[in-house]
Amino acid sequence: MSDTVQFDTALTFSLDGERFAIPVGHVHEIIDPLPVTRAPNADPFAPGLVNVRGAIAPFVDLRRRLGMGPAVVGETSRVLVLDLVVGGEPTKVAMLADDVDEITDTADTDLEALPELGVRWPTHLIRGVARKDSSLIIVLDVDAAFSPTPTQMLRA
Amino acid sequence: MNPAAESFIQEARDILEELEGILLELEADPTNPKRIDAVFRALHTLKGSGAMFGFATLSGFTHHFENAYDRIREGKATVTPRLIQLSLASRDHLERMLDAGPDMDGATAQDPATADLVAQIEALEEVQAVKPAESAPKAERFLITFKPDAAALKNGLRPDLIIEELAGLGQMEVLTRPEEESDSREIDPAVDRPSWEVAMETAAGREAIEEVFIFATDWQLEIVQVTETPAEEAAEPAARCAENQTEMAAPTAGQPTNEARSAAKLDSVRVQSHRLDELMDQLGELVIAQARLNRIASELGDTGLASTAEEIERLVTGLRDTTLSIRMLPIEPVFGKFRRVVRDLSTELGKTVTLETRGGETEVDKNVIDSLTEPLVHIIRNSIDHGIETPEGRRAAGKPEQSELVLRARQAGGEVLISVIDDGKGLDAEAIRVRGIERGLIAPDQELSEEQLFALIFEPGFSTATTLSSVSGRGVGMDAVHRAIDDLRGTVEVKSQKGRGTEVTLRLPLTLAIIDGLLVTVGEAPFVLPLSNVEECVELPVDEETRKSGRSLLRIRDQLVPFLNLDTLFGFDRVDRSDRRVVITSVEGRRTGLVVDEVIGQYQTVIKPLSLYHRGIEGLAGSTILGDGSVALILDAAAVVRRAQGALRAVA
Structure with missing residues (x-):
């Protein structure tokens, strides 16, 4: 999987009080939360499936991977429908965000490496952090953050 | 291109x-x-x-x-x-x-x-012994006029290559060509229909010239033989085209004309398969939309709407059947490929095997056909490598040296049965048992029927061959077959008689795109069970409900059927209700009960493949969208039952 999207424009969203950024090129649409069909014996990271305008998409819970508590659907919750390439297959993936903030420009040069200490999420899922208006935006490594778990890849 | x-x-x-x-x-x-x-x-x-x-x-x-x-x-x-x-x-x-x-x-x-x-x-x-070359066939003169149709030129057909090829046949002179001296590729084919006139002398004959135009079915083509051949000129071109004179022997009359050829082609239309897939996809959407319409119509209770919905249902069913029939292809070409496989393999292994195919006209969905070659190659290899004896071995066993491998296809109900039958030494049930115990696949004291023992050959890592050949014997073949057939929602059956031969039968659905299923709910989530695996539905007795542990058996018409709660198997929380149901499934001849919360009814649906996030989950065959817009998962009954039996064994 290669990430060819230029890191010029990104969409920021919130998870558990933190701001994350994902390249807009990966964002297909933003929709209201919708019912999730639970898949039996599924990885908690991909607990079910949703119907996005007549197409079935896997529903992923990024909080799981980032070591956060379970999501609670609230007033501001939105579902991001992402265009990803998973294991060589173009795949639409749905994920729940606590809030969708804004479209912002983060040039690659603004990226700072993560501090070694004091980070509570797995660093391999993150490309770096960008400073914006005195707050931190965590720029996700899309391929790593959304890849089906290695064990799932083996079983598939 | x-x-x-x-x-x-x-x-x-x-x-x-x-x-x-x-x-x-x-x-x-x-x-x-x-x-x-x-x-x-x-x-x-x-x-x-x-x-x-x-x-x-x-x-x-x-x-x-x-x-x-x-x-x-x-x-x-x-x-x-x-x-x-x-x-x-x-x-x-x-x-x-x-x-x-x-x-x-x-x-x-x-x-x-x-x-x-x-x-x-x-x-x-x-x-090879070379006979002295016979005297060269006499050169003949032809006058050729051709006028390509506009579409051909537009599609990139290149008259310059045709002329080049004609030049290869003998001495040639282009008498007229459109827009003298201009490169033929620069002609705007949409504007004019250019024509060429060529005079040539060749020993190859009229047939060879016609062959040059074999693809030019819609062209105006005239080949006139010029009868008087100047004697003094004949010698030279004949010599010049000496290396080409083997092209064609004596010209024959009565070749099919271009008109006749193009008429014959009108019988069938070539369509790229992805277009059929698109058609099928849209039809799938239509089937889903129609299910929604039916639901709304029955909710509203409007007779006008209800009869329209019924009418549309009838039309959709007809359209579906027609579309499915377009995708059905005879299995013969797949069988044809195996002639080569059998030939190469038997030569390599020093065995004499003849292949007989029966029922090649049996029609199967294109997608099924595409996925069939690989597993069949494995089975055939296995038969030739392990099943069929060497000529000496066969003589010793009192059999004819030449062994026979039969590939047979037939339709039965909604299924296609494809069998590979050999007259080799058959499966050795005792050797399989020993091997199974050795590999830890079965317990030493486990009592298994012959059929169950034969099924072990499809387990990963199983192989009874003592020597490995380049062909098979590494124990990777047959479990690959099982997986491939599982993916096609089919089953594999093995029959064998020691010393007489083995018959491996694949049971496959006619199509992969649409499934007749039973819609059930488990833990408030909807699931579809393939109807082909469902025998009946019964109520779950209340006393069974309260039972805490131990093996669960249900008495159905004097037969004990083991059953298992699907919610437990799926890791779902138990829904509190007293009227739960047991769906009795039949997989590979064995009956197993699956406890569900509710049976909603029969449901015909289009299968959508799962993404990589869920494809690895055992027991799921795909997903679909229900009439109310929710996503339902389609269960792979065979895999669920395997899992259930594993769980039952663990309990017992």
């Missing part, structure tokens, strides 16, 4: 497929002139049309291949096993050349494999 080249590749693939069959028949009957002619014709067509569509390398290679057969036609050489071997290799090479696509910018590519095969073919010619 332009459409004309694409259609050439299609046609060429058909020719090569046919060629393989003819070559194998020729091997069995090496003196049959009809077969020799057929090989020659196939090669000749390939050569001519290849050159015309920019496959000069392929055409050049075919020329050598064709020459070898021309010599046989002329009685200068005979069909030998070595020639057949080389021909098959050359055929495979041509296939690879087609895969590589047309030459870039008309430059002919050189690759060592081509040169090697050409050298081998030529060496063959030298070895």
Whole structure:
């Protein structure tokens, strides 16, 4: 999987009080939360499936991977429908965000490496952090953050 | 690639497929002139049309291949096993050349494999006794006028290549060409329909000229033989085209005209398979939308709407049946491929095996056909390698040295049954048991029926062969078969009699796209169970409900059927209700009860594949959208039951 999207424009969203950024090129649409069909014996990271305008998409819970508590659907919750390439297959993936903030420009040069200490999420899922208006935006490594778990890849 | 080249590749693939069959028949009957002619014709067509569509390398290679057969036609050489071997290799090479696509910018590519095969073919010619060349056929004069249709030129057909090819037949002079001196490729085909007039002298005959135009079905073409041949001129062109005179022997009359050829082609239409897939996809959406319509109609209770919904349902069903029938193809071409597999393999292993195919006309969905080749190759390899004895072994067992492998297809209900039957030594149930215990697949004291023992050969890592061959015996083949057939929602059955032979039967659904299912809910989530695996539904007795542990058995008409709660199996929380149901499934002849919360009803649905996030979950075959817009998961009954039986065994 290669990430060819230029890191010029990104969409920021919130998870558990933190701001994350994902390249807009990966964002297909933003929709209201919708019912999730639970898949039996599924990885908690991909607990079910949703119907996005007549197409079935896997529903992923990024909080799981980032070591956060379970999501609670609230007033501001939105579902991001992402265009990803998973294991060589173009795949639409749905994920729940606590809030969708804004479209912002983060040039690659603004990226700072993560501090070694004091980070509570797995660093391999993150490309770096960008400073914006005195707050931190965590720029996700899309391929790593959304890849089906290695064990799932083996079983598939 | 332009459409004309694409259609050439299609046609060429058909020719090569046919060629393989003819070559194998020729091997069995090496003196049959009809077969020799057929090989020659196939090669000749390939050569001519290849050159015309920019496959000069392929055409050049075919020329050598064709020459070898021309010599046989002329009685200068005979069909030998070595020639057949080389021909098959050359055929495979041509296939690879087609895969590589047309030459870039008309430059002919050189690759060592081509040169090697050409050298081998030529060496063959030298070895064979060469009769003194007969006197060259007399050169004849022709006047050729042709006018390509506008569409052909637009599609990138190149008249300059045709003229080049005509030049290859003999001495040629272009009398008139459109817009003198201009490059023919620059003509705007949409504006004018140019025509060419060519005078030529050739010993190759009218047939050879017609062959040049073989792809030009819709052209205006006139070939006139000019009768008086000036004697003094005849000598020179005849000498000049000496190397080409083997192209065609005496010209024959009564060749099918262009009109007749194009008329014959109207019977069928070639459609790219992805278009069929799109059609099927849209039809799937239609089936889903129609289910929603039915639901709304029954909720509203409006008779007008209800009858319209019914009408639409009828139409959708008809459309579905027609679309499915378009995708149905006879299985014969797949069987045809195995003639080669059987031949190569039996030669390699020193066994004499004849292949008989029955029921090749049986029709199966294209997608099923595409996925069938691999598992069938594994089964056939296994039969030839492990099942069929060596000629000595067969003699010792009092059997004819020649063994017979039968491939049989037939339809039964909504399924296709494909069997591979050999008359080899059969499966050794005792050896399988020992091996199974050794591999920890079964307990030493476990009592298994013969059928259950045979099923062990499909377990990963199982192999009873004491020696490994290049062919099979590494224990990777048969479990791959099982997985492939599982993916096709089919099952595998094995019957065997020691010393008499083995019969492996694949049971496959007619189509993969649509499934008749039973809609149930488990833990408030909807699931679809394939109806083909469902025998009946019964109520779950209340006393069973309260039972805490131990093996669960249900008495159904004097038979004990084990059952399992699907919510437990799925890791879902138990829904509190007292009227739960048991769906009795039948998988590979065994009955298992699956406890669900609710049975909603029969449901016909389109299967959507799962993404990589969920594909690895055992027991799921796909997903679908229900009438109310929610997503339901389609269960793979065989996998669920396997899992359930594993769980039952663990409990017991």
